[in-house]
Amino acid sequence: MTLxxxxxxxxLDGVLVDSELLANRVWVALLAQHGLTISHADFLARSVGLSLRNLYLVLEHEFGWTRPQGFEALSDSALNASFENVREVPGAAQTLSALTAAGLPFAVASNSRRDRLDLKLKAAGLDAAVTHSFDPSQVGGRGKPLPDLYLHAAAALGADITRCLVVEDSPTGVQAGVAAGAAVWGLLAGEHVHDGLEEQLQAAGAARLIHNHAELVTALGLPASPVTAPSSLP
Structure with a gap:
């Protein structure tokens, strides 16, 4: 097979695990308790794909809100409890299984913190499948939209970034993939997908839009796999 x-x-978030709306509910409730009232739609539009550091900057610059003492501990606890219930984006396990069966290496590159990245993969049942995952701490904190995470992930797999496919669900992530030199497809399969997202992903540089994991497997030219718990990569 020629791949x-x-x-x-x-x-990760919104591509392999359906975590964006879970996080959105937690954040909106906590912000309301600490002086910032914002709608779910407005927060979602600003937060998807951002690192925590950049999210705080957005909240400060757009709303004049700065986190009070103790806020991070509260948000950590609430988000971790919520992510215990996260599920895979439908079809994600089958996609990883199909990639493994075809011998096509893959990795996760996420703006999530390492502990939370691992928590979400485990809760969604994808931790055994994903043996290569990367977070901003591994690239000096230079998360998306900078290209560093994707460049690092490609190098770790021994792949030429210009011959890699990046699968993203946010303009921030698409920008990172494009800046790295990869081909970038926008995936619109998570619960958080909203009106206007297709246009935002295309404006950020997504070369193609995919609407579910079955479509992604087909677009990659892979046979669908019935296995829901793919084996680890060598």
């Missing part, structure tokens, strides 16, 4: 890419690099 179109050397490797596939996935974002």
């Amino acid at each position: 179109p890419f050397q490797a596939v690099l996935f974002d």
Whole structure:
């Protein structure tokens, strides 16, 4: 089988795990308790794909809100409890299984903190499948939209970034993949997908839009796999 890419690099939230709305509910409730009232739609539009550091900057610059003492401990506890219930984006396990069966390497590159990245993969049942995952701490904190995470992930897989596919669900992530030199497809499969997101992903540089994991497997030219718990990569 001739494969179109050397490797596939996935974002995590909204691409493999359906965590965006869970996080959104927690954040909106906590912010309301600490002086900032914001709608779920407005917060979602600003937060998807951002690192925590950049999210705080957005809240400060756009709303004049700064986190009070003790806020991070509260948010950590609430978010971790919520992510215990996160599920895979439908079809994600089958996609990883199909990639493994075809011998096409893949990795996760996420703006999530390492502990939370691991928590979400485990809760969604994808931790055994994903043996290569990367977070901003591994690239000096230079998370998306900077290209460093994707460049690092490709190098770790021994792949040429210009022959890698990045799968993203946010403009921030698409910008990172494009800046790295990868081909970038926008995936619109999570619960958080909203009106206007297709246009935002295309404006950020997504070369193609995919609407579910079954479509992604087909677009990659892979046979669908019935296995829901793919084996680890060598």
